[in-house]
Amino acid sequence: MVKTTDLDLTSSTAASPSFRSSAVVTPTTAGFADGSDGVTMSDRADLTKLTMRCDPASAAASWMAVSFGSARSDGDVLIVGMRPDEFWLIGPADGVERARADVPTSGLRSEVDLTHGRALVQVSGPRATKMLEKVCGLDWSENMTPPGSAVSASVAKVSCDIVRAGDSYLISCDRSFGQYLIESLADAAQEFGLTLGD
Amino acid sequence: MLIVPCPHCGPRNSSDLRYVGESHSRPDPNSATPEQWRDYLYMEENPAGWLIETWYCRSGCRRYFKLERHTGSNEFRNPPIPGNKKGTKA
Ligand SMILES: [Zn+2]
Numbered sequence: 001m002v003k004t005t006d007l008d009l010t011s012s013t014a015a016s017p018s019f020r021s022s023a024v025v026t027p028t029t030a031g032f033a034d035g036s037d038g039v040t041m042s043d044r045a046d047l048t049k050l051t052m053r054c055d056p057a058s059a060a061a062s063w064m065a066v067s068f069g070s071a072r073s074d075g076d077v078l079i080v081g082m083r084p085d086e087f088w089l090i091g092p093a094d095g096v097e098r099a100r101a102d103v104p105t106s107g108l109r110s111e112v113d114l115t116h117g118r119a120l121v122q123v124s125g126p127r128a129t130k131m132l133e134k135v136c137g138l139d140w141s142e143n144m145t146p147p148g149s150a151v152s153a154s155v156a157k158v159s160c161d162i163v164r165a166g167d168s169y170l171i172s173c174d175r176s177f178g179q180y181l182i183e184s185l186a187d188a189a190q191e192f193g194l195t196l197g198d
Numbered sequence: 199m200l201i202v203p204c205p206h207c208g209p210r211n212s213s214d215l216r217y218v219g220e221s222h223s224r225p226d227p228n229s230a231t232p233e234q235w236r237d238y239l240y241m242e243e244n245p246a247g248w249l250i251e252t253w254y255c256r257s258g259c260r261r262y263f264k265l266e267r268h269t270g271s272n273e274f275r276n277p278p279i280p281g282n283k284k285g286t287k288a
Contacts, residue, residue, distance in 0.1 A: 068206065068259075083259050084206055137211045151207070152258045154214050159257040 025186035027194050038193025039131050041185060044120040044170065045178065048096040050089040051082070054109035061087070063103050071150045071163045074099060078170070080150045080163055088161075090120075090170070119178025123185060124168035127192035132169060134188045136162075156184035203274055206259035218252035220244075221264050246270050 025041070054060045056068070066072050066081040073079070077091035077099045089096045100111070123131065129140050135156040138145065145151060149164045158177045163170040173181050186194055200212035207214075220242050225234045243249065250266050267274050 084261065137214070152260075153207075153210075154257040 042197030
């Protein structure tokens with residue numbers, strides 16, 4: 001069970017984290033003396049999230065250089081092929097703006113800044129995969145969803161977009177579900193030991 | 199549990215999708231009679247056998263697509279699979 005000790009998911013990578021989840025979660029070292037082998041969870045909601053929709057055959061799409069279902073990093077910005085015709089740029093505001101300026105402008109495309117519309121939480125650690133398997137029906141073995149995968153699926157019954165980087169996962173959902181999602185993930189992580197990241 | 203073969207996401211739990219219903223071709227609005235419209239909008243085949251259906255992948259790729267399902271055995275066949283998310287196998 002998630003206990004009700006008040007603990008915010010402290011500072012994040014963006015310059016001015018002006019908003020964060022109000023979720024109340026409790027770190028635990030249950031099962032692991034120092035918690036280091038468990039799960040680390042960080043609130044990344046304040047990273048800029050820009051979605052671009054364009055024809056997969058367009059110049060903008062080929063600039064992205066990711067296919068549907070995969071992601072790559074370009075400096076401090078993550079470029080994600082989230083849906084067959086939809087790409088996400090995730091990163092600090094200035095990095096995303098710099099990447100956006102590089103995208104070829106020919107052809108039709110739409111851009112929506114989802115920063116304030118989406119919650120974003122990062123879970124990492126050697127047990128993060130085990131934890132995710134408890135709340136998500138997808139096959140998280142490395143041959144099905146290798147690092148660099150981007151998938152959309154239900155996590156704790158919330159429709160989420162997930163990017164995998166090694167043992168680390170970026171999980172995004174509509175912000176109105178964010179508190180529930182973070183508390184659900186924290187609950188799932190209790191048995192492995194939960195550390196709250198920066 | 200029903201595993202639905204999404205042409206984009208691969209096999210998914212049916213709770214990740216929305217069942218839209220039987221797939222019927224839309225009559226020409228300029229020439230269809232009221233009876234044809236009523237058939238299109240409200241009447242269903244509801245067979246005990248193979249049926250072409252529309253599904254919506256709401257937690258995955260957010261696409262509509264058609265699949266053929268046996269309503270007795272829940273088996274899917276001839277799924278329209280243009281390549282899964284890795285672009286290789288069905
Ligand atoms: Zn899908």
